[in-house]
Amino acid sequence: MIKKKRRTAQYERKNNLSKLLFRKIFLLSFLFLVYNQQIYAFFTNLENYSSLDKIDIYLQTIDTGNNIYDNFAHTALRIHDRNTGRDIVYNWGIFDFSDPISFSLKFYRGILNYKLGYYPYSRALAYYKLNARSVWQDKLNLKNKEKEILLSRINWNLLPKNREYAYHYFFDNCSTRIRDYLDEAISGQLKEETQYKITNESFRDMIRKGYETNPFVDVSLDILMNSRIDKKISLWEKMFHPFDLRKNLMSAGINLITPKTTQTLLDYPRLEPFPLSGYQIIFIYFSFFIFLSLSVYLYQKRKKIQNYHLSLFYRFLGIGCFPIACHASVTCLLMPITWIVSAHKDLHHNINIIAFLPFDFIFLLVSLTWITKGRPIRLKHNTHKWFKKLIVFHIIVSLSMLIMYALNLYDQNNSRLIYNLFPIYLISLILYFTYGSSVFIKKDISVQR
Structure with a gap:
């Protein structure tokens, strides 16, 4: 109980x-x-602000970071109410990177959504301090009416149905959002001042500068992106980059920023460009191993060794050609797939597909055979003949692109590919033709009675 x-x-x-x-x-x-x-x-709520005279609006420009998506810097707006102490940073660069693979696929397909975020100024500064990124702050010279228009636009953007937007790296990003909202606030003066002033730079030039610290990303984008990024752009278009937005707001006739209002909130050393370009790294690597393989070949031939096609020659040859074959294999498959599944028109109708034909992955198998077995890949007689014809066809097609470039028959700027990577690919094709395959001879193991 x-x-x-x-x-x-x-x-x-x-x-x-x-x-x-x-x-x-x-x-x-x-x-x-x-x-x-x-x-x-x-x-x-706009009514939560005190007198507009007491509101200061700042452009914050954040330096480049260590991540690939930080290579083009960042920009945000800081709104400080001196009367109430309210101090908020508005950031149009918020995205979900919790699943890097999903993020990359969405970015590749061109269906990535970014959104507007807001948080206290102290929190924003602490984040950039943690990531060792410099921050420059410039006070915007806006009249009360212009402040009211800008704040109203931000309030509209903060509504749940308006916070997300379809991101585009050139035409709709954290920098262009601020550019467009400021232009709206000052009755279109910024666009009128800059849209017809054409610069000597293209989007491709700016991509090259942006990825000077990531040489292989630079090479990949230079090959994958088409002629749409090669036209000379205006000052208005150039403001997709935070540094150029800041520069033009200082120099434009509307005088939105005066140098005396500039503050350096955080100051860290800038990332230095990599001493070699991606093309130079590929050239040095390829040349080194091809030199080793040919040295082995000539040494054995000079010494009159009976079988001078020894495995060491093929292994060096394979190590030298393997990265080239990998790059060609990925590129030759990625280009046609991109035209079908990606919404990025900058990746469509690319003239470089002539240099990267859809069957280039075969050369990856040849390179692996050189490395692992120290000999050519063995093929049946008919297959061996077709393999040789395939390489000859590839060389002819590749040379046709060289002729078209010399005659200026296309608009795409692929000069770095032509001068730096094209000779390496041609040499690789010749090596694959000469040493890539041999005829497989089936041994007769029958016993005579």
Whole structure:
């Protein structure tokens, strides 16, 4: 009886604790929801600002970072209410990178959404300090009416249905959003001042500069992107880059930024460009191993060794050609697939597909055979003949692109490919033709009776 009462008391105590815990969780959830609603209303309601005379709006420019997506720097707006102490940074560069593979696939397909985020100024500065990125701040010279237009546009953008936008690296990013909103606030003066002033640079030139610290990304984009990025761009278009947005807001006739208002909030050493370009690295690597393989070949031939086609020659040859074959294999498959599945028109109708034919992955198998077995790949007689014809066809097609380039028959700027990578590919094709395959001879193992 006593045990039963104890069990009942323990059960009631646990039940009461569960109810109390549930009530606390419910209360905390309710308070969190109310608090978030209040915070959201505080950030998005224009009436929460005091007199516009007391509001300072700053352009913040953040230096490049260590990640690939940080190579083109960043920009944000800081809005400081001196009367209430409210100090918020608005950032149009928020994206979900929790799943890098999914993010990369969405970016590749051209269906990536970014969104507007907002947070206290102190938190933003702490984040960039943690990542060792310099931050420059410039006060914007805006009249009260212009401030009101800008704040109204930001409030509209903060609505849940408007916070996300379809990101585009050139035409709709963190920098162009601020450019467009400032232009709207000053009645289109910024666009009028800059849209017809054509620079001597193209988007391709700016990509090359942006990826000077990542030479292989530079090479890949230079090959994969087509003639759409080769036209000379205006000052208006150039402001997709945060540094150029800041520069043009300082120099444009509208005088939105005066140098005396500039502050360096954080100052860290800039990332230095890699001493060699991706093309130079490929050339040096290829030349070194081809030189080794030919040295072995000539040494054995000079010494009159009976079989001078020894495995060491083929292994050096394979090591030298393997990265070239890998790159060609990926590129030859990626280009046609990109035209079908990607919404990025900058990756379509690329003249470079002439240099990277869809069957280039075969050369990867040849290179692997050289490395692993120290000999040519063995093919049946007819297959061997077709392999040779395939390489001859590839050489002819590749040379046709060289002729078209010399005669200026296409608009795409692939001069770096022609001068740096094209000779290596031609030499590789000649090596594959000469040493890539041999005829497989089936041994007769029958026993004569």
